[in-house]
Amino acid sequence: MYDTSSDSKILLDTVQKFMADEIYPHEDRVDKLGYVPDEIGKQIEEKSKEVGLFAANLPEKYGGGGLDYSSMMIVEREYGKTSHALHSWIARPTEILLACNEKQMEEYLYPCVKGDKRELFALTEPDAGSDIMSMKSNAKKEGDDWILNGSKHFISGPCMPDFAIVFAATGEDETPRGKRKRITAFLVDVGIPGFDIQEGTKCISYRGYKNYQLSFNDVRLSADKILGTEGNGLSLSGKWLGMGRIWVGATCCGKAERILDLALDWAAQRKQFGKPIGTFQATGFKLADMKMNLRAADLLVKDAVDRALTGQMMDEDAAIVKIFCSEMLNKVADDTVQIFGGMGLMEEMPIERLWRDSRLERIWDGTSEIQRHIVTRSMLRPLGA
Amino acid sequence: MKILVPVKRVLDYNVKARVKADGSGIDLANVKMSMNPFDEIALEEAIRIKEKGNAEEIIAVSIGVQQNQETLRTALAMGADRAILVVATDDVHNDIEPLTVANILAAITLKEGPSLILCGKQAIDNDFNATAQMLSAKLKWSQATFASEIDVKDDIIRVTREVDGGLQTIDAKIPAVVSVDLRLNEPRYASLPNIMKAKRKPLEEINPADLGVEITQRLKVIETKEPDSREAGLILENIDQLVEKIQENVGG
Ligand SMILES: Cc1cc2nc3c(=O)[nH]c(=O)nc-3n(C[C@H](O)[C@H](O)[C@H](O)COP(=O)(O)OP(=O)(O)OC[C@H]3O[C@@H](n4cnc5c(N)ncnc54)[C@H](O)[C@@H]3O)c2cc1C
Numbered sequence: 001m002y003d004t005s006s007d008s009k010i011l012l013d014t015v016q017k018f019m020a021d022e023i024y025p026h027e028d029r030v031d032k033l034g035y036v037p038d039e040i041g042k043q044i045e046e047k048s049k050e051v052g053l054f055a056a057n058l059p060e061k062y063g064g065g066g067l068d069y070s071s072m073m074i075v076e077r078e079y080g081k082t083s084h085a086l087h088s089w090i091a092r093p094t095e096i097l098l099a100c101n102e103k104q105m106e107e108y109l110y111p112c113v114k115g116d117k118r119e120l121f122a123l124t125e126p127d128a129g130s131d132i133m134s135m136k137s138n139a140k141k142e143g144d145d146w147i148l149n150g151s152k153h154f155i156s157g158p159c160m161p162d163f164a165i166v167f168a169a170t171g172e173d174e175t176p177r178g179k180r181k182r183i184t185a186f187l188v189d190v191g192i193p194g195f196d197i198q199e200g201t202k203c204i205s206y207r208g209y210k211n212y213q214l215s216f217n218d219v220r221l222s223a224d225k226i227l228g229t230e231g232n233g234l235s236l237s238g239k240w241l242g243m244g245r246i247w248v249g250a251t252c253c254g255k256a257e258r259i260l261d262l263a264l265d266w267a268a269q270r271k272q273f274g275k276p277i278g279t280f281q282a283t284g285f286k287l288a289d290m291k292m293n294l295r296a297a298d299l300l301v302k303d304a305v306d307r308a309l310t311g312q313m314m315d316e317d318a319a320i321v322k323i324f325c326s327e328m329l330n331k332v333a334d335d336t337v338q339i340f341g342g343m344g345l346m347e348e349m350p351i352e353r354l355w356r357d358s359r360l361e362r363i364w365d366g367t368s369e370i371q372r373h374i375v376t377r378s379m380l381r382p383l384g385a
Numbered sequence: 386m387k388i389l390v391p392v393k394r395v396l397d398y399n400v401k402a403r404v405k406a407d408g409s410g411i412d413l414a415n416v417k418m419s420m421n422p423f424d425e426i427a428l429e430e431a432i433r434i435k436e437k438g439n440a441e442e443i444i445a446v447s448i449g450v451q452q453n454q455e456t457l458r459t460a461l462a463m464g465a466d467r468a469i470l471v472v473a474t475d476d477v478h479n480d481i482e483p484l485t486v487a488n489i490l491a492a493i494t495l496k497e498g499p500s501l502i503l504c505g506k507q508a509i510d511n512d513f514n515a516t517a518q519m520l521s522a523k524l525k526w527s528q529a530t531f532a533s534e535i536d537v538k539d540d541i542i543r544v545t546r547e548v549d550g551g552l553q554t555i556d557a558k559i560p561a562v563v564s565v566d567l568r569l570n571e572p573r574y575a576s577l578p579n580i581m582k583a584k585r586k587p588l589e590e591i592n593p594a595d596l597g598v599e600i601t602q603r604l605k606v607i608e609t610k611e612p613d614s615r616e617a618g619l620i621l622e623n624i625d626q627l628v629e630k631i632q633e634n635v636g637g
Contacts, residue, residue: 010455010575014576051577052576065577
């Protein structure tokens with residue numbers, strides 16, 4: 001890491017020690033089990049509260065840790081070295097919850113900061129992945145209430161949540177580009193009539209990290225379950241998705257660093273033809289490229305964080321970070337499997353797991369293709385194309 | 386009571402030490418440095434003593450290069466109340482000898498007036514295990530080394546010591562110098578709120594000359610070498626082969 005201020009170093013040290021004590025020892029077992037035993041999850045949660053990492057992303061005035069984006073970058077980068085199945089127990093409640101009104105804060109924000117409640121962020125649907133605007137989930141007004149119908153899938157979290165932030169269409173607007181759905185965010189409590197939540201199918205990336213299928217069948221919601229205002233759901237989610245993509249970038253850098261260390265070690269130890277395989281140019285150059293691309297990725301994250309700190313980060317900045325870092329990571333992971341040869345695919349080594357985990361990063365939070373689309377659009381639109 | 390805790394900045398215990406090409410020592414350029422783990426234990430114990438209400442103030446001291454500031458920032462984030470940096474050299478490779486360290490600490494002790502000094506039993510870089518002993522001799526204070534348990538009662542500190550073949554419990558009269566062993570406690574990490582608070586804690590910087598101490602080096606490192614590399618092991622098929630191998634090696 002390039003940030004050398006002593007506060008950042010102490011923070012990094014704390015996170016690294018926490019990971020070494022509370023996270024890494026469970027990685028292999030959790031991946032093989034396919035789930036996180038409840039007591040391990042709870043322990044990570046409790047220990048992370050003691051050390052102040054729990055909800056460290058939210059402002060101090062709401063009881064959070066008050067870390068700014070550059071500190072969060074250090075923290076997320078370390079978390080990236082391990083699995084979401086484990087580090088997501090150290091909650092970083094979504095910043096969208098800051099849009100809560102006072103009553104909602106009592107009911108949702110504060111309990112999330114304390115760890116009494118867990119939220120899900122529910123945007124994706126079976127028929128609406130990249131194409132979010134094709135979402136079918138909708139809410140219709142009935143008196144003062146809203147009646148929610150539809151479904152969501154791939155909605156992920158460490159454990160069964162207490163509520164979901166659900167995005168649904170609440171009408172249509174005429175725009176110069178044609179009709180556009182009005183999307184609204186609702187706070188929907190698990191357990192209310194008509195709301196069914198089931199565990200989804202198992203994912204080979206981050207085994208043990210859960211994803212849920214949500215279905216809504218005439219779910220009655222009072223108007224005070226709207227987060228923000230009616231129709232501003234997408235601007236809320238957009239705000240969150242931007243930083244989310246930067247954190248994907250930071251986690252990818254952390255994971256790439258970990259993988260590179262393993263590759264380097266192996267390249268120096270493993271001998272064939274009487275020499276460490278790292279001395280063969282074909283291996284050595286892979287290592288050089290990994291280091292170079294990781295450095296570039298780290299700088300992109302830092303650049304985006306600097307922009308965000310001054311309120312200048314644009315959608316395309318986040319998209320560039322997301323593409324570059326996730327693709328860099330996948331190249332590092334794949335080349336590392338190659339450097340390990342057959343051992344790279346054996347379950348007794350962590351390589352295959354890190355390689356599997358890496359793959360998801362090019363898909364969630366918007367695929368690489370969608371990110372490139374965002375970058376392209378930002379360049380062409382001003383030219384009228 | 387005030388507690389003084391000297392903390393040394395050393396090569397991080399997770400980092401593989403590499404000998405410098407000229408054999409003059411370990412390469413410390415651009416490697417991760419951390420607080421000596423035994424000093425962390427000493428600091429943790431000081432914090433616990435304070436938390437129990439048996440001390441009012443913890444002063445962390447580090448002697449070495451300017452960058453030792455980082456080690457002191459860590460000490461403050463763990464729970465020390467203030468810190469003193471003694472800039473004794475500008476070369477990270479220049480290890481200040483135990484006697485000089487003891488002289489500096491003795492001078493600081495006279496100035497600051499602590500009644501307990503908690504030290505790590507040794508630094509993991511040079512493994513001297515000498516500073517605490519020399520310091521207690523300089524100050525003519527009681528000493529207790531290799532503490533695995535500490536209990537402060539009024540002006541007596543009860544220390545359980547790890548000695549060959551068992552444990553020994555002694556009572557030492559305060560003021561005292563105590564050196565701590567590995568099993569005394571598990572140091573906490575700096576929590577996020579404490580990292581924030583530490584930003585406002587004072588860190589004073591002084592020179593050995595301010596204390597009237599001269600840096601004199603009496604020891605000379607002749608050579609530093611990597612340990613001989615271990616020969617590769619053998620994987621045997623069965624117990625019979627193992628017995629055969631043992632007989633071969635022991636017999637021959
Ligand atoms: C483990 C996991 C956890 C997740 N967690 C959450 C969560 O918590 N909340 C949430 O809301 N969502 C979540 N998601 C959903 C995730 O964001 C989506 O999977 C992602 O946005 C892609 O949507 P899709 O899977 O439907 O793929 P599709 O949209 O069907 O895409 C399939 C392929 O088509 C390509 N494609 C689509 N449109 C275009 C286009 N216009 N141009 C070029 N190529 C295109 C895509 O790039 C992709 O390669 C999660 C997904 C996974 C796998």
